Structures are given as C-alpha cells and as structure tokens.
Amino acid sequence: MKLALLGAGNAGTRIVDRLVTAEADTGVDFTAGNVLAFDTTTAAFAEATALPDERQILLGDTHPAVTQPAADDDAERDDAEPAADGDADGAAGGAVTDAGVGGDPDAGAAVATDELPEIRRALDLVDETEVDAAMLVAGLGGGTGSGVGSVLLEEMQAVYECPVYVLGALPAETEPDRRALTAARAVRTMVPLADTVFPVDNEAWRAGADDVSDRYREINDEIATRIVSLFAIGESGPATASEIRIDPADVQRTLDVGGLATIGQATIEIDVDTTGWLTRLLRQLGLAAGTPSDGPTDAATIKRLVRQALESRLTLPCEIASADRVLLLLSGPPEKISRKGFETGRYLLEQETDTVEVLAGDEPRPDASTITATVLLANVTDVPRIDDLQQRALAARTDGSGGESADGYGFDFEEEPVDEAAGEAEFETN
Ligand code: GDP
Numbered sequence: 001m002k003l004a005l006l007g008a009g010n011a012g013t014r015i016v017d018r019l020v021t022a023e024a025d026t027g028v029d030f031t032a033g034n035v036l037a038f039d040t041t042t043a044a045f046a047e048a049t050a051l052p053d054e055r056q057i058l059l060g061d062t063h064p065a066v067t068q069p070a071a072d073d074d075a076e077r078d079d080a081e082p083a084a085d086g087d088a089d090g091a092a093g094g095a096v097t098d099a100g101v102g103g104d105p106d107a108g109a110a111v112a113t114d115e116l117p118e119i120r121r122a123l124d125l126v127d128e129t130e131v132d133a134a135m136l137v138a139g140l141g142g143g144t145g146s147g148v149g150s151v152l153l154e155e156m157q158a159v160y161e162c163p164v165y166v167l168g169a170l171p172a173e174t175e176p177d178r179r180a181l182t183a184a185r186a187v188r189t190m191v192p193l194a195d196t197v198f199p200v201d202n203e204a205w206r207a208g209a210d211d212v213s214d215r216y217r218e219i220n221d222e223i224a225t226r227i228v229s230l231f232a233i234g235e236s237g238p239a240t241a242s243e244i245r246i247d248p249a250d251v252q253r254t255l256d257v258g259g260l261a262t263i264g265q266a267t268i269e270i271d272v273d274t275t276g277w278l279t280r281l282l283r284q285l286g287l288a289a290g291t292p293s294d295g296p297t298d299a300a301t302i303k304r305l306v307r308q309a310l311e312s313r314l315t316l317p318c319e320i321a322s323a324d325r326v327l328l329l330l331s332g333p334p335e336k337i338s339r340k341g342f343e344t345g346r347y348l349l350e351q352e353t354d355t356v357e358v359l360a361g362d363e364p365r366p367d368a369s370t371i372t373a374t375v376l377l378a379n380v381t382d383v384p385r386i387d388d389l390q391q392r393a394l395a396a397r398t399d400g401s402g403g404e405s406a407d408g409y410g411f412d413f414e415e416e417p418v419d420e421a422a423g424e425a426e427f428e429t430n
Helices: 009-026 043-047 105-114 116-123 143-159 177-193 212-231 248-255 277-284 299-311 339-353 384-399
Strands: 003-008 035-039 056-058 133-139 164-170 196-201 262-269 325-332 358-364 370-378
Touching: 003 009, 003 143, 009 035, 009 043, 009 133, 009 143, 009 164, 009 212, 035 043, 035 116, 035 143, 056 116, 105 116, 105 143, 105 177, 116 143, 133 143, 133 248, 143 164, 143 177, 164 177, 164 212, 177 196, 177 384, 196 262, 196 384, 212 262, 212 325, 212 370, 248 325, 248 358, 248 370, 262 299, 299 325, 299 339, 299 370, 325 339, 339 358, 339 370
Parallel strands: 003 035, 003 133, 035 056, 133 164, 164 196, 325 358
Antiparallel strands: 262 370, 325 370
C-alpha cells in the first residue's frame, strides 16, 4: 500500500522524517516519495535527516503572527516540554514557544488560510495516482499542528480522491491546559473531516527517557514501526506466496467506519531455519523433507501472540470491545504462518472485541526471524483519554486558564455540527 505523508508543525515534521527514515532502514518504499512537511518555523526542518529540502514548506515567514527563533535560540526551546509542567492552573499555559505561531491554533489557521495558494501548489507535488491513501501527521496540541493541520486536512479532502487519515499526537498530562484545549478542539474538528483519526497518546508512551527529545524520539520510533507494519503491506519486495493475502482495500474497508482508530502490536522470535536457501526452496516445493521445527508455528502460539498484541500498549489506549471493525496482520516467514494459526487469531479477536468484522491476512517476510501480529481496531468509542482531554479542556475554558475566551477561536470547539455517523457523539462534553 502506498501512503502519502503530510506533516504539520514540529511533531508532524519529525514523525514524517522518522517514517521516511524507516523506509530507508527497511527497504520498504511505501510513500514513493510522496511526502511533505509544513511548518511555521524552521526548527524541525533543521533536525530532519531524510525529508528532502524541496518537500519542506515554510509557511507565514512574513506573517505578523509568526516569529522565527533568534539565531542563538537553540532548537531545544521548541522541543522542550512547556515550563508549565505540573502547573495545575495552566496559568502559564499560553506561550509554549515564541517561535512559529507560539502555540496559537488560530494564528496557525490564519497563516494557512493566507497561504492557501502555496499549500495547494505543494499538495500538487503528491502524485495521487501513486498512492492509496494520504495521511496528515501532527501534534494536536500545537498551534501549527492543530491550526495549519486543520486547514490542510480540509484542503487534502477537497483535492485528493483517496481516503485521508490523520495521525495526531495527544499532549501528555504534564503539558499545559492550553495544549489539552487545543488538542481537544483538534479532535473535534478533525474527526468529522478525516476518514479516520489515529491519535497517539504521548501520555501512555511517555515512560522511558528523561530527556524530552529522547522521549519523543522513542515514541516516534514506536509510531513508525506500527505505521510501517500496517500501511506498507505488499511493498516489501517481489510477491511471495502469502497464506491469506491482504490488500490496501482491506485496510481502507476497515477504516471506512471513520472515528478513532488504534494499533496494537506484539512480536515473537521463531526458530530460524539455518539451512541454505536451496534446501528451503526444495522443501517449499515439496522436493525435500523438512524437520518438525521447520513447520508452521502452532496455532496456540499464534493465539498467544495475537492476545499479546491486543493487550500491548495501544497507540491510543481504549476499551477494545468498543471497536467496530478489526484487522489482523501477521508478518513473518510464510511457511511459519499457518491457516489454522490465522483462524485461531481471528476467532480470538472476534470474541475479545465482540465484532464479526475481523479481516485477517499475512505479510510474507521470508527472511524474518520473528512473527509480528499487528491489530488495527477501527472506530473505537470508549476512550478514557479523549474523555479526560475533553474534561480538562472544558475546565480550562470555564476558568479561563486555557488562555483564550470561549469564543476566541477561528474554528469551533463546541459549535461544530455533530456528525453522528462518524461516532462524534462520543466526544460530546456534557
Ligand atoms: P507545533 O509545531 O506548533 O504544532 O507544536 P509542536 O509540534 O512542537 O508540539 C505540539 C504537541 O505535539 C506537543 O504538545 C507534544 O504533545 C507533541 N509533540 C511535539 N513533538 C513531538 C514529537 O516529536 N513526537 C511526538 N509523539 N509528539 C510530539
């Protein structure tokens, strides 16, 4: 499956850059060069190692709402988790960074609206005939990620015929209220617009490195692993016989339901066949005998693996039984993945998620020494983290600590028409 990736803001730029790096690392070309990053400051562009310069689009460099960092301002300032860490009032939850649009999504939206011709020219750089879907990537608590991202999403939907997904980082709990408010609004704005939104919960994934840049690097690595597993299906080289083929249409069908989606993943080591390729080929052709350890991994092991994926840290933690549709992808050496294993895994998912809409398939990786189960849960509606975010945003709005008046935004939080079909009713704050 080919996927166009469009980043907005620092987080969006970093994650897209990480995904392009993953293409080089894995040799799986799943974007075919259809990548873009939009930002209102150059900090994340300067860090990018894989994103081509001509794909980095700086917006608003002469806009009055945009400030560029002073020459001696180090990039860390932009990176740093806001100084208002743990500030319960979020009193300082406004200017997270001076660079770019200073965390203000209205300014981000205004800049993007002013620069629509530039944005449209850039969107033309994506060759739609080459991709099956497009994905906007952004930090939803950021002024650029949320403000520019919302305008971009609208444009992408207007211009592209393919499905448009969103991958959006949710702020950690230690970030200021204003970021929570911005992210809550972004969720409400983007869910009805996007074909599906994949929030990534920075809170759930924040354990690990003390340094915030390292922590983001770790989270971005995990995001890249899951996105590549799911969206790069069928791109890992010459077609190898797969037990049950899965194609882009299956992923699209699973995501057709809209709303919020989440990904779980688990990997096991398997016995590696150390015999030469000729023997392996002869065995596959039935011309040489195999030892029992060369046979498929038993169904009970696959079932355990699928359970582990389901119980793993999801990109967005949620009540799994609230999923509407489910897709299971097993990747590993084809001779190790049996049809029986699939059926057992699928049955487990049907039971655990209480849905009959479970698609399953495999991604053959002949030389792998592992089997990975990737589980996609689409249109999950019981998501405590989103509820918390909405509650925090509401509280911040009510006591004014969000730094803006209730009606001071260019795109609406509360007044957005509710799209029941997209499961939007779940996000009502009441
Ligand atoms: P923007 O450039 O104005 O959109 O703001 P940033 O992208 O710098 O930050 C917006 C939000 O994204 C922050 O509040 C963080 O929650 C999150 N964030 C920033 N950088 C990263 C990153 O590299 N990875 C992840 N996962 N989240 C990030």
